[in-house]
Amino acid sequence: MSQGVRTRPEGSxxxxxxxYDTALLDLxxxxxxxxxxxxxxxxxxxxxxxxxxxxxxxxxxALRTPDAVAGHLxxxxxxxxxxxxITSAQAVARLVSEQVPAGARVLVIGGEGLRVxxxxxxxxxxxxxxxxxxxxxxxxxxxxxxxGRFAEASYAVRRGVPWFASNTDLTxxxxxGIAPGNGAAVEVVRIATGAEPQVAGKPLPPMHRxxxxxTGAERPLVVGDRLDTDIEGAFHGExxxxxxxxxxxxxxxxxxxPPRHRPTYVDADLRGLLTGQPExxxxxxxxxxxxxxxxxxxxxxxxxxxxxxxxGLRALCAAAWTAAGDxxxxxxxGKALARLEL
Numbered sequence: 422m423s424q425g426v427r428t429r430p431e432g433s434x435x436x437x438x439x440x441y442d443t444a445l446l447d448l449x450x451x452x453x454x455x456x457x458x459x460x461x462x463x464x465x466x467x468x469x470x471x472x473x474x475x476x477x478x479x480x481x482x483a484l485r486t487p488d489a490v491a492g493h494l495x496x497x498x499x500x501x502x503x504x505x506x507i508t509s510a511q512a513v514a515r516l517v518s519e520q521v522p523a524g525a526r527v528l529v530i531g532g533e534g535l536r537v538x539x540x541x542x543x544x545x546x547x548x549x550x551x552x553x554x555x556x557x558x559x560x561x562x563x564x565x566x567x568x569g570r571f572a573e574a575s576y577a578v579r580r581g582v583p584w585f586a587s588n589t590d591l592t593x594x595x596x597x598g599i600a601p602g603n604g605a606a607v608e609v610v611r612i613a614t615g616a617e618p619q620v621a622g623k624p625l626p627p628m629h630r631x632x633x634x635x636t637g638a639e640r641p642l643v644v645g646d647r648l649d650t651d652i653e654g655a656f657h658g659e660x661x662x663x664x665x666x667x668x669x670x671x672x673x674x675x676x677x678x679p680p681r682h683r684p685t686y687v688d689a690d691l692r693g694l695l696t697g698q699p700e701x702x703x704x705x706x707x708x709x710x711x712x713x714x715x716x717x718x719x720x721x722x723x724x725x726x727x728x729x730x731x732x733g734l735r736a737l738c739a740a741a742w743t744a745a746g747d748x749x750x751x752x753x754x755g756k757a758l759a760r761l762e763l
Contacts, residue, residue, distance in 0.1 A: 435697055447478075467498070489534075517544060550576035557577045583619070656681045663694070678750075709736060
């Protein structure tokens, strides 16, 4: 992928599952939400696998172990092995292991996934700041994580113990809506200590490195629902990406995306893996995709025509991103988006 400024989604004459050898799939908001499979996810992933694409599941959620995630996906109808799952817990455990002695104690603020990942690196999880930890590691611990855990982290960090975080996603999708994520918990400790953690998860390089080490992917496609983690992570890793609109990111946020948050491809859901991607072409003062033509002017973004909603959104992306250049588009898109059923 070129690191130049992207001004429109790319097209592909072949199904993405044939163009790329490995799909690096986010989980929450892409494959499932609140534990239930998202519409079309199971059938689409099975078809992609049958076509020869490897499926790897890359999640910033450090709560569950790869075994637990694989079991959940298998229950949903997506046959998965633990080796197909890469978590931010694994990425942060590697990061810690490179900076503390073998067998060191690590204060864990999080769940079982984090403890297992640290154990795999030969590190010893402990529960108290008084256990002489060599590091503090913070990861998502679920909605019932006791408030006192943040106090333990704060005591150790204020003493100068190195602090690590699996990820800093402020929110996480759930079956009932958007809930606070690990980033919100990290902010609690940051406020109490004034310190800054080393972060491993998407969009930062340690997570991309962990993913490539574990999958051996040569032509990976990052598939996600978040601009600031999945898509930005692909940008920093210089690989292509597919944004699906089944999770956190909505169409208005996509149109306003700065260059590092602009995906290579855009589609409604995971069925986009099984199809080609239509070209977006310049037409007069605007951009055309399918039956839609989008333009950018002083009055905002406009959309004319008819056809599939994703095509209209792709055309609007081209108009918005071209107008914004290396910035973020601030043009009003309300009327244009109202024409699309997304």
